[in-house]
Amino acid sequence: MKKILLVIFTLIFFCMTAASVNAAESDDLTIQLKIDSPLMLVNNEEKTIDENGTSPVIVKSRTLLPVRAVVEEIGGSVEWDADTKTVGLQSGDNNIKLEIDSATAYLNNEPYTLDTPPAIIGGRTMLPIRFIAESFGLEVIWNGEEQTVTIVKKSDIQTERVTSAEAATESTTAEETTESDNNILVVYFSATNNTKGVAEKIAEAAEADIYAITPAIPYTDADIDYNTECRANKEQNDDSARPEISGTVENMEDYDTVFIGYPIWWGQAPKIMYTFMESYDFNGKTIIPFCTSGSSPIGTSAENMQGLTQGAKWLEGRRFSGGASADEVRGWVNSLGLK
Numbered sequence: 233m234k235k236i237l238l239v240i241f242t243l244i245f246f247c248m249t250a251a252s253v254n255a256a257e258s259d260d261l262t263i264q265l266k267i268d269s270p271l272m273l274v275n276n277e278e279k280t281i282d283e284n285g286t287s288p289v290i291v292k293s294r295t296l297l298p299v300r301a302v303v304e305e306i307g308g309s310v311e312w313d314a315d316t317k318t319v320g321l322q323s324g325d326n327n328i329k330l331e332i333d334s335a336t337a338y339l340n341n342e343p344y345t346l347d348t349p350p351a352i353i354g355g356r357t358m359l360p361i362r363f364i365a366e367s368f369g370l371e372v373i374w375n376g377e378e379q380t381v382t383i384v385k386k387s388d389i390q391t392e393r394v395t396s397a398e399a400a401t402e403s404t405t406a407e408e409t410t411e412s413d414n415n416i417l418v419v420y421f422s423a424t425n426n427t428k429g430v431a432e433k434i435a436e437a438a439e440a441d442i443y444a445i446t447p448a449i450p451y452t453d454a455d456i457d458y459n460t461e462c463r464a465n466k467e468q469n470d471d472s473a474r475p476e477i478s479g480t481v482e483n484m485e486d487y488d489t490v491f492i493g494y495p496i497w498w499g500q501a502p503k504i505m506y507t508f509m510e511s512y513d514f515n516g517k518t519i520i521p522f523c524t525s526g527s528s529p530i531g532t533s534a535e536n537m538q539g540l541t542q543g544a545k546w547l548e549g550r551r552f553s554g555g556a557s558a559d560e561v562r563g564w565v566n567s568l569g570l571k
């Protein structure tokens with residue numbers, strides 16, 4: 233009798249383990265799209281993007297495609313309203329509204345400025361895949377050489393996080409640990425506190441340390457009155473401007489991931505950010521830019537600082553409105569899979 237019970241328990245255990253492994257595996261998703269190819273690879277399985285053989289295209293350096301297939305693969309839904317020419321996308325708790333030829337998109341009713349608006353091309357509704365995928369918390373990797381966009385659903389990283397958290401708990405009981413094993417720093421410059429607010433929310437979500445870049449000569453209201461010949465405008469127009477910073481990050485070597493945040497000034501990062509980036513060795517570090525602005529996207533502002541940080545890995549940046557909610561910021565931080 234004991235033996236029979238043992239066999240039954242063993243069978244149940246195996247079934248449960250197999251089920252949970254399958255569930256974990258089924259959550260992992262990689263979708264690869266190629267410019268001008270009507271096929272996509274979904275976890276390496278070839279599928280057509282749509283029944284008309286539509287392929288992704290690049291418009292103003294952004295990839296557009298009919299997103300229904302991709303959104304449905306990640307378990308979301310798409311609604312098209314032909315009267316208003318709007319598209320509604322839903323995935324989990326997030327919803328996006330896009331309008332053909334409009335640069336304003338809405339993520340959970342918050343407006344965002346797109347650098348490439350949705351368009352109708354060859355009779356198909358083509359949408360900016362990066363904005364959509366990132367808004368749904370997916371990672372988007374562009375390979376310029378191969379002209380591919382890879383979209384990764386990061387359930388694997390969530391699992392890893394749980395595992396490493398468990399491992400950390402185990403090791404705390406086994407041995408003495410240092411105060412904190414945090415290796416993430418959030419650095420920001422903020423003239424009117426918008427970026428400061430977002431930086432603080434990032435630091436909280438990432439359990440990171442935070443450092444404010446303080447100008448040696450503070451910016452007065454007149455200095456940032458951009459409708460005049462103000463100090464900020466002059467600096468932005470001067471390639472060699474490097475406003476001095478008061479204070480330093482003493483222990484930069486302790487951090488391997490550094491968020492850098494700034495307001496957009498005339499489409500770019502303020503020159504004091506250049507001073508900061510040139511002041512430290514970022515070799516081997518991961519840099520994650522973020523910004524706040526009235527409406528401009530992050531655009532080329534981060535790209536234009538990359539040459540200042542040899543050996544650093546830059547991740548795609550993100551623009552927030554000054555009043556970004558803690559949930560929105562946390563959603564983005566979580567999508568990076570840092571912890």
Ligand SMILES: Cc1cc2nc3c(=O)[nH]c(=O)nc-3n(C[C@H](O)[C@H](O)[C@H](O)COP(=O)(O)O)c2cc1C
Pocket residue numbers: 421422423424425426427428456457458464465494495496497498499500524525526527528553554
């Ligand atoms: C000199 C200057 C230039 C600006 N240029 C832009 C711009 O090009 N696009 C934009 O959307 N907002 C622009 N803004 C608005 C700021 O990006 C926005 O208010 C930002 O959230 C301010 O962040 P802060 O409070 O952290 O300084 C500019 C502001 C200043 C002072």
